[in-house]
Amino acid sequence: MSNDQYPPSEPAQSSVKQAQARPKRESAHTTACQHIHLLEALPYPAWIKNRRAEYLYANKAYSELLGQPVHTIKGKTDRQIFPRHLHQQLAHSDAQVFKNKQTVELDDIVLFESKADKFWLSKSPLIDASQQTNGILGIMKPSATHQTNTQSLPDLALTAVRNSNEAVIITDDNFKIIFVNSAFSSITGYSQSEVINKPANEINTNWLAPEFMDSIQHNLHYHDYWEGEAWNRNKDGNLYSENIKISVARSPDRKVSHYIGQFTDNTEQRQAQEKLEFLAFHDPLTGLANRALFLDRVTRCIQMAERNKNHCAVIYLDLNDFKPLNDRYGHPFGDEVLKKVAEKLHNLVRKVDTVSRQGGDEFALLLEETTSVEGAILVAQKVITSLREPMQINDQTINIGASAGIAVYPDHGKSSEKLIGNADKAMYAAKFLGGNGYYLYK
Numbered sequence: 288m289s290n291d292q293y294p295p296s297e298p299a300q301s302s303v304k305q306a307q308a309r310p311k312r313e314s315a316h317t318t319a320c321q322h323i324h325l326l327e328a329l330p331y332p333a334w335i336k337n338r339r340a341e342y343l344y345a346n347k348a349y350s351e352l353l354g355q356p357v358h359t360i361k362g363k364t365d366r367q368i369f370p371r372h373l374h375q376q377l378a379h380s381d382a383q384v385f386k387n388k389q390t391v392e393l394d395d396i397v398l399f400e401s402k403a404d405k406f407w408l409s410k411s412p413l414i415d416a417s418q419q420t421n422g423i424l425g426i427m428k429p430s431a432t433h434q435t436n437t438q439s440l441p442d443l444a445l446t447a448v449r450n451s452n453e454a455v456i457i458t459d460d461n462f463k464i465i466f467v468n469s470a471f472s473s474i475t476g477y478s479q480s481e482v483i484n485k486p487a488n489e490i491n492t493n494w495l496a497p498e499f500m501d502s503i504q505h506n507l508h509y510h511d512y513w514e515g516e517a518w519n520r521n522k523d524g525n526l527y528s529e530n531i532k533i534s535v536a537r538s539p540d541r542k543v544s545h546y547i548g549q550f551t552d553n554t555e556q557r558q559a560q561e562k563l564e565f566l567a568f569h570d571p572l573t574g575l576a577n578r579a580l581f582l583d584r585v586t587r588c589i590q591m592a593e594r595n596k597n598h599c600a601v602i603y604l605d606l607n608d609f610k611p612l613n614d615r616y617g618h619p620f621g622d623e624v625l626k627k628v629a630e631k632l633h634n635l636v637r638k639v640d641t642v643s644r645q646g647g648d649e650f651a652l653l654l655e656e657t658t659s660v661e662g663a664i665l666v667a668q669k670v671i672t673s674l675r676e677p678m679q680i681n682d683q684t685i686n687i688g689a690s691a692g693i694a695v696y697p698d699h700g701k702s703s704e705k706l707i708g709n710a711d712k713a714m715y716a717a718k719f720l721g722g723n724g725y726y727l728y729k
């Protein structure tokens with residue numbers, strides 16, 4: 288994203304003057320930017336001003352208190368927001384902060400004459416590496432809740448971001464890292480010394496990956512914010528899932544000065560969610576598609592076959608003599624038989640096809656893009672031949688076969704329910720005829 292997309296709000300005086308002023312201005316923004324993301328999480332109004340007492344940043348709580356959107360606050364002074372008696376008092380306290388380089392506290396401040404609410408206000412200097420005060424960090428809260436013997440809110444805020452379980456990463460406008468907290472190191476495996484002054488994309492921060500950049504750049508350009516989810520790799524190469532938030536910090540002339548990223552490791556939550564989603568549509572014993580997923584796949588297959596003017600087929604299977612084996616050797620043995628059958632069926636079909644356990648000892652196959660009825664019959668014959676072969680389960684060698692019923696779209700049903708139902712009927716016809724064979728629905 289180019290920094291030249293926003294024209295400066297002030298006319299250029301001279302190239303020499305700009306060159307002299309730029310280091311101080313950038314230093315002020317670097318100092319301020321390290322506070323921005325943690326202030327956004329505070330429930331209390333907070334803001335940052337530059338040396339001209341113009342608002343560089345205001346958090347959501349301050350925006351709501353003033354009843355103004357954040358973008359209308361930025362660039363203004365207190366004189367443009369508050370009544371005269373109040374903005375003079377606030378300007379005087381700002382001057383004290385810049386002069387003495389010390390925190391100034393005001394109590395029982397009434398912001399609006401129409402409201403009786405009183406606030407405690409703390410203003411702290413933002414001091415850069417050259418020990419110059421380049422800005423002010425302000426935080427306020429209702430006077431009734433303020434306790435003077437507590438740690439100052441700016442210190443609390445800085446402590447909060449450093450010790451937060453949420454990773455924080457701050458970069459300059461070229462995505463060079465200038466700050467990370469301890470949670471960042473815990474999640475990614477990279478220490479601060481390994482990443483400071485490095486391009487963020489060198490440490491596998493997926494929020495800079497190409498597939499994310501279009502969405503990121505659009506939202507950061509127009510909304511100064513982007514949020515998303517991604518899989519990433521830590522320093523050891525292990526995958527983790529992260530929720531990512533990115534915000535933009537801009538200078539008074541609307542140029543991008545910094546990017547602030549927050550992310551959390553939600554791998555366990557994501558894996559648990561994926562496991563629940565898997566169990567909702569798969570058989571827990573065999574891992575095959577369950578009845579619900581199979582029905583959905585058949586529905587989609589019919590829709591595609593209708594568009595492409597081809598066939599899809601359902602083969603419904605029932606194992607022969609499974610119940611006697613289950614009764615003789617026990618349910619754990621029977622479960623191993625079912626898993627072995629599932630493995631055989633999975634290896635007999637194409638990747639585009641679906642194998643399902645319908646329940647008990649019944650299975651079903653969906654053959655997509657079948658060119659003919661004869662093609663479905665050939666698959667059924669392969670399945671029956673394979674299941675006739677002896678199986679080694681634990682220390683036992685068993686023989687088990689299957690009966691198969693075949694139904695092909697559109698000849699034997701034009702809906703998923705009808706197609707599956709007719710394949711089931713054909714399977715019972717195959718069993719009636721002696722089993723270990725197939726029957727094509729008629």
